[in-house]
Amino acid sequence: MAERIPSVFEISKILERIKQFFIQIGELSFFARRFFKELFSVPFEFKELLRQCYQMGNRSLMLVGMTGFIIGLVLTLQSRPTMIQFGAVSMMPNMVGISIVREIGPVITALICAGRIASGIGAELGSMRVTEQIDAMEVSGTNPFKYLVVTRILATTLMIPILVVFGDLIALLGSALVENLKGQVSFQLYFNTVFDALSFGDLIPATVKSFFFGFVIGLVGCFKGYHCKKGTVGVGIAANTAVVMASLLLFIVDFIAVFVSDIFYEL
Amino acid sequence: MNYDMNKDTQKIKNNEQHKLIDHLEGNAVIRINNVTKTFGDNHVLNGFNLVLYEGENLVVMGKSGSGKSVMIKCLVGLMAPDSGYIEVMGKEISTLDRQTLDKLRSDIGFLFQGSALYDSMTVRENLEFPMRRHRDKLGNVKDTTPLVLEALENVGLAHTMNLMPDELSGGMKRRVALARTLILKPKIILYDEPTSGLDPITAKEIIELMRSIQKKYGTSSLIITHDVDCARVISERMVLLVDGINYAEGTYSELSASTDPKVEAFFKK
Numbered sequence: 115m116a117e118r119i120p121s122v123f124e125i126s127k128i129l130e131r132i133k134q135f136f137i138q139i140g141e142l143s144f145f146a147r148r149f150f151k152e153l154f155s156v157p158f159e160f161k162e163l164l165r166q167c168y169q170m171g172n173r174s175l176m177l178v179g180m181t182g183f184i185i186g187l188v189l190t191l192q193s194r195p196t197m198i199q200f201g202a203v204s205m206m207p208n209m210v211g212i213s214i215v216r217e218i219g220p221v222i223t224a225l226i227c228a229g230r231i232a233s234g235i236g237a238e239l240g241s242m243r244v245t246e247q248i249d250a251m252e253v254s255g256t257n258p259f260k261y262l263v264v265t266r267i268l269a270t271t272l273m274i275p276i277l278v279v280f281g282d283l284i285a286l287l288g289s290a291l292v293e294n295l296k297g298q299v300s301f302q303l304y305f306n307t308v309f310d311a312l313s314f315g316d317l318i319p320a321t322v323k324s325f326f327f328g329f330v331i332g333l334v335g336c337f338k339g340y341h342c343k344k345g346t347v348g349v350g351i352a353a354n355t356a357v358v359m360a361s362l363l364l365f366i367v368d369f370i371a372v373f374v375s376d377i378f379y380e381l
Numbered sequence: 382m383n384y385d386m387n388k389d390t391q392k393i394k395n396n397e398q399h400k401l402i403d404h405l406e407g408n409a410v411i412r413i414n415n416v417t418k419t420f421g422d423n424h425v426l427n428g429f430n431l432v433l434y435e436g437e438n439l440v441v442m443g444k445s446g447s448g449k450s451v452m453i454k455c456l457v458g459l460m461a462p463d464s465g466y467i468e469v470m471g472k473e474i475s476t477l478d479r480q481t482l483d484k485l486r487s488d489i490g491f492l493f494q495g496s497a498l499y500d501s502m503t504v505r506e507n508l509e510f511p512m513r514r515h516r517d518k519l520g521n522v523k524d525t526t527p528l529v530l531e532a533l534e535n536v537g538l539a540h541t542m543n544l545m546p547d548e549l550s551g552g553m554k555r556r557v558a559l560a561r562t563l564i565l566k567p568k569i570i571l572y573d574e575p576t577s578g579l580d581p582i583t584a585k586e587i588i589e590l591m592r593s594i595q596k597k598y599g600t601s602s603l604i605i606t607h608d609v610d611c612a613r614v615i616s617e618r619m620v621l622l623v624d625g626i627n628y629a630e631g632t633y634s635e636l637s638a639s640t641d642p643k644v645e646a647f648f649k650k
Contacts, residue, residue, distance in 0.1 A: 241500070250497035253457050254511035254561075255483040 138359070145337045149267055152260050159265050166269035170231050174277055177230060178223050182281035185222055186214065186288025194296065203297060210289045211308035216316050219282035221368055224327035227274055228360040232335035235266055236356030239339025240349040248340070263340060267332035274328030275321055319375035326367050334360040408435040409468075410569055410601045411456060416465030417625075418451050425451050426462065427625030433569070433603050438595060440604045440612045442647055443622030449605040450494070452622070453571050456603075457489055458482050470568070487515040490562030490570040490600070494577055496554040498546040504557050505529055505542045508564050515565055532560040535597070536590060552583035559590060563598070570594070572604040576611045588614050609648060613637075621647060 190210055197203045239262060242248050251258040290304040338356040342348045411433035418426040425448035433439050443449045454460040455467055458474050467474045472485055498507050508529045512519060519528065533539045536556035546554060555575065562570055575591065576584035588611055595602055606612055612619060613633050621629040621636065621644060629636055629644050637648045 238501075245495050245500075246493045246497040247499055249454070249459050250491070250493055250499070251510075252459060253486055253489070253491045255486050255514035256510070257479075 141341075142333065142337050145340075146333055148259065149264060149333065152257070152264050153268070155260070157260075159261050162261055162265040163268055166265050167273055170227075170266075170269050171273040171276060174227060174230055174273075175280065177226060178277045178281045179284045181222060181226055182219065182284035183288040185218060186210070186285035186290075187292055189213070189218070189285075190289040190292040194292070206293060206297070207289070207299070207304050207307035208311035211286060211311050212316060214285045214289070215282055215312060216320050217368075217372075219285055220278045220320050220324050220327060221364070223278045223281040224274060224324070224331065224364050225361055227270070227277060227328075228331050228334075228364060229357055231270060232331045232338075232356040232360040233353040235270075235332065235335030236338040236342075237349055237353035239263075239266075239336060240342030240352035241346075243340065243342045244345050244349060259340075263336045266336050267329060270332030270335075271325055271328040274331060275324035278320070278324040278327075315379065319371060319378075323368065323371035323375075326371065327364055330363045330367055331360050334363060409433065410435050410470055411603065412466070412468040413452070413456070414466040414468075416452070416455060416462045416467060418448065418455065418460070418462050424625055426455075426465075428465070429622065429625060430627050431620055433601055435601055436595075436599055438602045438604065438615050438617045440606060440616035440619045441622055442607060442609075442612055442619060443605075444607065447622050448625055449607075449622055450573055453491075453573055453603065453605050456571060457486060457491060483514060487511075487518050487565050488568045490565070490567035492555075492558055492562050492570065492572045492575055494574040496546075496551075496558040498549075498554055498558055498561070500546055502546075503542070504533070504538075504544050504546070504549075507546070507557065508532055508561050511561065511565050518565060528564060532564045533557070535563060535594065536560045552579055552586065555579065555583075555587055556590065559587075559594070563594065566598065567600060569601045569603065572602060572606075574606055574608075575604065576606065576608045581610075584608070584611065591615060607647075 190206065193209065194203065194206065197206055197209070239248070242262070248258045248262070251261060286305070286308060290299075290301050293299040293304050294301060335356045338352040338359065342352040344351070409432045411431070413429060413431040416426050416429045417424070429448070429452060431439075431441070431452075441449055441452070451460060455462045456469060456474070458477070461475065469485060470488060472481070474482070474485075477485065498504075499510065502510065509525050512525055512528070516522065522528065529542065530539055533542060536559050538553060538556055538560065541549060541553065541557065546557070549557060570591075572591065575587055579587065591602065591604070592615060594600065602615075604611070604615060616633050619631060619633055619636055620627045623629075623643050629639065629641065631639075636644055639645060
């Protein structure tokens with residue numbers, strides 16, 4: 115069968131999409147620059163910041179906890195037979211602990227939060243934009259960027275690392291439960307082994323990248339919502355694209371973080 | 382007004398952009414001169430001119446998409462015109478820094494087309510929101526309850542203070558939004574389609590409310606609408622916005638008697 119050659123129209127469409135992607139990245143960086151500019155200017159919206167921290171942190175605990183617990187359970191259950199085969203079952207807590215703390219915990223928690231928080235922010239700000247609530251705020255003398263955007267980005271930046279730590283602990287608990295039931299390892303022994311295996315070199319990069327994950331989630335959610343167009347259809351698009359873009363950027367940030375921390379390891 | 386008329390008149394005569402305005406009858410609180418605004422290939426405003434005098438009810442009528450809302454947004458600095466001159470209470474909008482603009486905005490009430498009440502806040506919080514940055518204007522009051530109650534009583538909705546916006550009907554939302562614009566005791570109120578989406582009875586109630594507010598507080602009102610009944614009841618003077626310019630100006634009876642086809646089109650039932 116003859117290979118189908120893409121038409122000029124199709125190629126130009128692809129090129130247009132690539133161009134749009136880079137335009138978006140450019141606009142996003144301007145948005146981030148405005149965030150840093152407004153972050154240090156008075157007045158500070160502490161009350162709204164606390165409200166957002168509560169909304170994003172407290173209300174995500176259940177979801178993050180449940181996911182973490184299942185991830186811990188599944189990871190241990192699936193790795194156990196292979197570890198037994200290699201006679202390394204005693205290394206289970208070390209392996210699970212390091213993989214959860216260094217990579218799985220932060221990435222899974224951030225992805226869950228991208229789904230829950232970034233889409234929520236995108237939809238909320240988007241609907242505020244199309245119903246002129248943001249304009250009403252501006253007219254009433256309140257800087258909507260400061261009140262809505264700065265507080266939300268700051269809240270996600272502060273809350274995601276806390277959620278990551280919480281998710282890691284619950285995931286380890288799930289793993290410990292499997293080890294306790296299947297390998298008669300006590301919870302105390304399990305956690306002692308995990309903490310012995312972990313070093314600051316595992317904890318610090320994971321914590322630092324969690325702050326970046328939080329920043330990306332808040333930034334993308336706010337960017338998509340704040341620039342929402344096309345009425346109610348636009349709100350759906352804002353919520354949807356916020357999740358997609360945030361998830362994609364999370365992986366890019368993760369890659370950069372791992373790459374940079376690797377350089378420090380080698381030094 | 383805090384600036385005298387002679388100085389004001391002189392300023393206009395000296396400025397070439399103001400040549401079109403030759404019938405200054407009182408203190409102008411809003412002056413729009415030769416404003417243009419374009420979105421891509423769409424020329425929304427093509428040299429629009431308008432003067433709103435103190436204590437006046439001026440209606441701007443135009444078809445949907447004719448640029449009425451764009452014009453009103455340019456007035457409060459929500460949008461910037463491509464060219465032209467907009468002066469509100471003696472201050473040119475484009476030259477103001479954020480702080481001065483915010484202070485000026487406290488003298489301008491804006492009733493949005495869809496009410497624009499904050500969904501996540503109660504009616505009380507909605508009314509308190511504009512006070513956050515303008516407490517000094519209200520004498521730094523600590524207890525805002527009397528002010529909120531007064532504004533809600535003005536629109537007959539004192540009992541809704543602790544309700545959420547989604548618990549209100551369309552007409553009630555519009556009245557609460559009106560109460561929110563009144564909370565800072567503005568000198569000018571801008572109404573963007575105040576009766577759109579409302580049934581005729583509720584629309585009539587809103588119009589009555591607008592008239593009573595104007596009488597009580599002596600505000601100047603700029604009303605953007607395409608509702609002829611609303612224009613007939615409330616306008617002292619009307620401007621028809623056609624093709625981005627102020628196509629015709631006059632009282633309701635003058636314009637409704639016009640034989641110009643473009644003007645007639647507005648008044649045909």
